[in-house]
Amino acid sequence: MDGGRDAAVIYTRYRQMPDLLARERPMALRVEADERLARAELRRQIGRLERQLAALLAEGFGRVTVEHRVSAIAAEPRVLDLGELERLRDSLAGRIGEARQTLRQQDRVETDNRELLRRMLATPANYKWVRVSRDDLGLPGCGHWHSRPRLGPIGMLMGWWRVKVSSGCPLAGRLAAVE
Numbered sequence: 001m002d003g004g005r006d007a008a009v010i011y012t013r014y015r016q017m018p019d020l021l022a023r024e025r026p027m028a029l030r031v032e033a034d035e036r037l038a039r040a041e042l043r044r045q046i047g048r049l050e051r052q053l054a055a056l057l058a059e060g061f062g063r064v065t066v067e068h069r070v071s072a073i074a075a076e077p078r079v080l081d082l083g084e085l086e087r088l089r090d091s092l093a094g095r096i097g098e099a100r101q102t103l104r105q106q107d108r109v110e111t112d113n114r115e116l117l118r119r120m121l122a123t124p125a126n127y128k129w130v131r132v133s134r135d136d137l138g139l140p141g142c143g144h145w146h147s148r149p150r151l152g153p154i155g156m157l158m159g160w161w162r163v164k165v166s167s168g169c170p171l172a173g174r175l176a177a178v179e
Contacts, residue, residue: 035082042085049092056099063138064106066099110138120147124161142169 050070057066070092073084080088113136120127124147133144143166149155150162 038082039085042082042089046085046089046092049089049096052096053092053099056096056103060099060103060106062140063110064102066102067095106138110136113137117145120145121163124163125159128161143167 053066053068057068060066070088073080073088113132116127116130117132117137120130120132127147128149129147131144131146134141146164146166147161148164150160151158155161
């Protein structure tokens with residue numbers, strides 16, 4: 001190409017720039033967002049967050065309470081606008097964070113209780129009258145481990161301690177007699 005022609009094109013482009021800067025009111029930029037795509041993306045994010053919340057509910061079922069209900073934004077059924085979808089997404093993300101924190105705390109407590117049980121089984125005399133239940137360990141069902149003296153008061157005086165494992169849930173006949 002001709003070097004003079006390239007200079008003319010560059011000169012023409014730069015000559016128009018002062019005209020744009022000299023305008024009193026710049027033209028507003030029109031950026032059109034596709035609301036349909038934004039809605040689809042928000043619904044996808046909300047669906048992923050609801051699945052995560054359901055997984056956390058299943059993980060903590062029976063051990064901790066996870067707030068899992070999604071409250072209605074309006075009394076009547078309608079299509080939510082983008083702001084409402086964003087608020088719903090943000091509230092779900094907040095609840096997921098709270099549920100994870102609650103599960104972490106419960107896991108710490110259960111780990112500490114397992115360590116206590118391990119030490120209690122090793123040296124029952126150091127943990128006199130301590131009772132650890134299956135619920136404290138995050139295990140299903142009834143039952144507990146209890147450090148007690150062997151042979152009652154005589155064993156207590158002699159220092160004969162043991163960890164007794166309960167037999168589990170009470171029998172149905174005993175429960176019927178209580179009623």
